[in-house]
Amino acid sequence: SHNIRIAPSILSADFARLGEEVRAIDEAGCDWVHVDVMDGHFVPNITIGPAVVKALRPHSAKPFDVHLMISPVDQFLEDFADAGADIISFHPEAGAHPHRTVQTIKSLGKMAGLVLNPATPLSALDYLIDDLDLILVMSVNPGFGGQSFIDTQLRKIEAIRKRIDETGKDIRLEADGGIDLTTAPKAIAAGADTLVAGTATFRGGPEQYAANISGLRGE
Ligand code: DX5
């Protein structure tokens, strides 16, 4: 579908050529650039920080969808905003005051996203949903690319789709983890409108990116 946004996770890109990789997915027709930030504490892996986001910024005009897997999170929001993030998403477990974190992201002029881990209950959205621009459902446990989609998260996506529709607001619903040609249609049918895909975007090398992205869109 043309309404489905594809956000390649650069976690699966060639880190030695990240600028070129971001250009390549931009030219291949991605909608957003998904940046996975990991701190080795909140999740068992370490990736990149604001300096790399800033260095990549000139390589694409598309929105940078920055997924923060760091704790505590609040002290780094401004750095990522200044580095060029457009959407900043965080996990409610990554700070004591998720409502404050949402307000801080919005005060920086950025879109705010809340990320639900596979075992995080829907109640994490209570009293917050109306202020969110994005809800990100983790369909794997965060930390690594290349993991298998957890099917129970389809029910969560369905339930969140209902809650979003009840708000009447324009809140994006993004699925992240294990998205491929088999699971993408399931996530879309459940109500996701944005798909993160690392492995499935970057497989086969740059000459395959455009076909990989349109395949995930269901084209
Ligand atoms: C996991 C990250 C995902 C991951 C997706 O912690 O949030 O964005 O890189 O990778 P694939 O698409 O390979 O499952």
Ligand code: ZN
């Ligand atoms: Zn992610």
